[in-house]
Amino acid sequence: MLKKLFQKKKEIHTPYFRKDFPVLERAVKGKPIIYFDNACMSLRPKQVIEKSNEYYYNYPGCAGRSNHLIAEEVEREVSLARQEVAEFFGADSAKSVIFTKNCTEGINLVANAIRFVPGEMVLTSDKEHNSNLIPWLKLQKEGKIKHDFIESTVENEFSLEKLREKLREHTGKVKLVSVVYTSNLDGVTNPVKEIIEISHKAGALVLLDCAQAAQHQEINIKKLGADFISVSSHKLCGPNGVGALISTQKNLQLLQQFMVGGETVKDSHLEGSYNPEDIPERFEAGLQNYPGIIGFAEGLRYLKQVGLENIHEHLKLLNQVATEGLSTIEKVKILGPASAEKRSGILSFVILGKPVHEVSLLLNNLHNIMVRSGAHCVHGWFNHHQDTVFKDGTVRASFGFYNTPEEVEELVKAVKEIANL
Amino acid sequence: MICFIALIVFGILGIFSATHRKLALEAFDCVFKRVTLRKCTTGLDVRLKSKITSSFLEKSPKLGQWIYRYFEVLSWAFTILMIGSLVWSGISIYNYVEYGNCNGPNVKDQQGLCIFDPTKENAQISSCGEGELVSSNPLLEPSLQGVNLSLFPQYSGTEVKDEIVYVGCYACANTKKVNPVINQLATENKDTLKFVFIHLPLHQEYGYINKIENCLFVENEAAYWKFHNALMSMPLEQIKDKENVLKELEKITEVITEVNSSEIIYCSENYEAEKLFQAQIKEINKMNVEGTPTIFVNQQVFIGPKPLRVYERALSTQRDWFGISLIVVGALILIMILYFAIFKRE
Secondary structure, three states: OHHHHHOOOOOOOHHHHHHHHHHHOOOEEEEEEEEEOOOOOOOOOOHHHHHHHHHHHHHOOOOOOOOHHHHHHHHHOOOOOOHHHHHHOOOOOOEEEEEOOOHHHHHHHHHHHHHHHOOEEEEEEEOOHHOHHHHHHHHOOOOEEEEEEEOOOOOOOOHHHHHHHHHHHHHOOOEEEEEOEEEEOOOOOOOHHHHHHHHHHHEEEEEOOOHHHHHHHOOOOHHHOOOOEEEEEEOOOOOOOEEEEEHHHHHHHHOOOOOOOOOEEEOOOOOOOOOEOOHHHHHHOOOOOOHHHHHHHHHHHHHHHOOHHHHHOOOOOOOOOOHHHHHOOOOEEEEOOHHHHHOOOOOEEEEEEOOOHHHHOOOOHOEEEEEEOOOOOOOOHHHHHOOOOOOOEEEEOOOOOOOOHHHHHHHHHHHHHHHHO | OOHHHHHHHHHHOOOOOOHHHHHHHHHHHHHHHHHHHOOOOHHHHHHHHHHHHHHHHHOOOOHHHHHOOHHHHHHHOOOOOOOOHHHHHHHHHHHHHHOOOOOOHHHHHOOOOOOOOOOOHHHHHHOOOOOOOOOOOOOOOOOOOOOOOHHOOOEOOOOEEEEEEEEOOOOOOHHHHHHHHHHHHHHHOOOEEEEEEEEEEOOOOHHHHHHHHHHHHOHHHHHHHHHHHHHOOOOOHHHOOOHHHHHHHHHHHOOOOOHHHHHHHHHHHHHHHHHHHHHHHHHHHHHOOOOOOOOEEEEEEEEEEOOHHHHHHHHOOOOHOOOOOOHHHHHHHHHHHHHHHHHOOO
């Protein structure tokens, strides 16, 4: 039945791509591993690994500082990577891409570089990852801003009505609306186009946490009209320790320097003055993660090759298979909208009476199925929903385009077995 | 509850491996929280349950399922068993430090199995054989009740606080083993001790030594203690030969000229000496000792050669620092547990 469902839709030729991921060849106790923790970190294809290694083998130097051959080569690769990222996210220019350590650092950069006037507000949703909550709570604690959140609907979806209410309630005070594009909690994708329109009308800037969204749907900052978007490479088939904050030249001019040091200034004087470097280098303090940056761009090229639309459809399909399978198990409760279509490649659930960590460990120990359990860094949401069956966290299976329907069926079978223990 | 067992297991494994040390610390954190009535947040219990049940589920689904369902009950059962055995081990350690054996102060217990003294070295005695001079009733414990100690060689310090009655035998290996310990004890506490030595001749043939000693003690106490020490130092093989004993007496009388060896030997062979010896044997029989060494420190009996600390603890002049430390540590742990349970609740 599940396979039939698959045949109805356009399917990615999964085996073709699977061979690019060496880790998928691993077997434990004679059984292949099943990786369903893609919301935490995607796997890396050989192409990315080789591209990052290329830096260490061929041009392991500094970009933008020295003028020898190796330095020029690395400078060229980094520039190409910046161009690739800019194109992938529809930035107005490569100069609008600031390389960061990860999505979290991008959000922190905005939080600390925007000039807030005391009393100004930042609005978030109630499902923000700690990365897009703690920076604002910290500023609030320091008395620099006020923070408020927009409560989700009963189905755990973003409420545009409540956003409007909040903006009305705090007219003229909301400086920034910072929301997640696709939630890592339940996979729900927020109506960001509408959020941006409404927020802009109210005079607020918009920052999008695109960590989850970027791996399965096209994000074009220009088309969306967003002011800032922040992404992580490790969720986009790229290396760890690199990400990007993408904006427009106009918006980046509004930011003050946050982290400073090498490469962020053109000149400095012992007497106290210094001249900031041009954008984007003025925001990239110290020596950068060149192999990461180069690999990041290669990851994006790989995703383009697979096709974001294809990935999106494939993940939806896998989620549909999983949702239909798990829905037949009485003790299983799924977090978020009932329809798998609305949850992209993420399926958060609990088995009533079974601690979530226990379920994930049993899945791992018995079936080599790797999922995540707990609060998924969205503690705020769980603490706000202590009266639900999800109060102690959830088990989260997050699919990747290299996952197969057979693997999803294996998950369903395993969850059924654990539920009956 | 599984964390209690994990703490012990990983604690031991942690001595050898850093990975297990980390797990032991996690288990400790979990146990500490449980003991202080808080929730264990390390997740170690869940990990252990999953790991254990998974391995059973893989081998036998039915057994695995049963273990999964009753895991908490099983954990409780094993934890109770483990705590029980830990308590018993603790008592054994205390007894070993306090009495030199794992089983406590009772005479019968002193002969029992002890893991810290597997060869029973601390409990070995040289026993009285059938038809020998003294006999004992195995149903009764050794005692000094009604025993006239004034019949035996002894000395008293200037300010007597404790009494040691040392029943030994010059021709016995176990007495020779404990003798340096008793000497040290007697020397270190000479001002506060009443020290009585009772030579228990396990064989009739050694009775002559008692008679010589009695005469020597009456004649010159210093010469007696010199002779006593010389016999204790004499190798077992040599002491079996009467000639060697008499030679030793000769040597002593050469040093202490007030004493004449011929007179002592003459004294030991007369009727009065025999009478005193028989009276001594009668008193020894009252003690109901099974063999040597049997040492009474105040009213506590120690059978076999014990370490010095054991005898010292029985003296009234010694503070029981071990016991005091145990009480202090126990009280501190209790205060800490109560503090965390009351003031540090999450």
